[in-house]
Amino acid sequence: MRASIFFGLGILVSACGGGDGVSIDGTTGSSSTASTSSSSSGGGGDGGSGGGGTGGGTSSHCMGKSPMAAGNTDVSIMSSGETREFRVHVPPGYDATKPVALVIALHGYTQNIDDFMFITHYAEVVDKRGMIVVFPKGKAPVGVPGWNAGSCCGSAQSQNTPDVQFMRDMVARIEEDYCIDPKRIFASGFSNGGMLSHRLACEFSERIAAIGAVSGTMAIDPCIPKRPVPVLHIHGTSDIVVPYNNSIAAQTVPQTIDGWVARNFCQPEKSVVYSKGSAKCELYAQCNADVELCTIDGGSHEWPAGGSAMGVGDLVASEYILDFFEAHPMP
Secondary structure (H helix, E strand, O other): OHHHHHHHHOOOOOOOEOEOOEOOOOOOOOOOOOOOOOEEEEOOOOOOOOOOOEOOOOOHHHOOOOOOOOEEEEEEEEEOOEEEEEEEEEOOOOOOOOOEEEEEEEOOEOOOHHHHHHHHOHHHHHHHHOOEEEEEOOEOOOOOOEOOOOOOOHHHHHOOOOHHHHHHHHHHHHHHHOOEEEEEEEEEEEOHHHHHHHHHHHHOOOOOOEEEEEOOOOOOOOOOOOOOOOEEEEEEOOOOOOOOOOOOOOOOHHHHHHHHHHHOOOOOOOEEEEEEOOEEEEEEOOOOOOEEEEEEOOOOOOOOOOHHHOOOOOOOHHHHHHHHHHOOOOO
16 A cells, blocks of 8 residues: 555645555556446345434425435436536435435545445445435546546646536436435545545535545635535545645645634534544534544555455544434534
8 A cells, every 4th residue: 555655646746546455546456437328236235224314204305206226326417518427326225205315425536436435335334324325426637537626636627627516416416316315415535535525515515414524635715615514524644645734735634624613613622522543533513513633643545444444443434424424414
């Protein structure tokens, strides 16, 4: 892993990517691109929705929704005059009459959907919780895929790819096809995808209930959300791609957190809400919306306890993020 980080650093001086168990260039042992037509594949497992997944009763806005098979469906839509792609994962036991949470999962620079599914294991994690997760595909006008998060990354940024509008159009399409709880739409991302999560909290706050970013800081200024947004940020102190205290492509971690503390009108007091080994999470709770920072002492540019090490570590990022989401629906 350390060798792959150094290999990618030259590429990522002004753009970010990488992850635990996956090299910086976004390759894994098995990788494919989402098809441009909608197709479905069944998912394994049994049982119904997990805790906090469904909204309980039926909802009038879901009347007429068709049942959907569990598993993955690759979808293409038109957004800002271009074809954009994403993969929807539906949990076993999905009921088209009961609203469920939607998690937007944003891969890092140079990565693809398959990479991020492997790193996060989000499909397996949401299956236990009865949530739907969507994996959008970053645009690569030139070179490798990335997101326009503001000051980063790659040709998506330099050519001003309208990724926020893509997110709006994608959510609208998913709401057409699935019974989504409008108060529980969340954004999570790694590296460049984490940066876009922060941007969505700034520019799509009327729909995004909360965000969970890993190793990707704020890359846009100004940030003027329409409402206070709960923010969870996870970052390693030894990250050399998006450095904790000396970032080139975006804000530092302290700058990012200080910005959200100010926007959410937090009191300066914070409390430790999680501590295990190298991981410590501090919460600003006296706010209009919670702000939480999880610091991994000595942690690199990675998704904690992800990839081939899923579930093994001081902080299991995928589970911790979804716990945060379940605790922070839209008011």
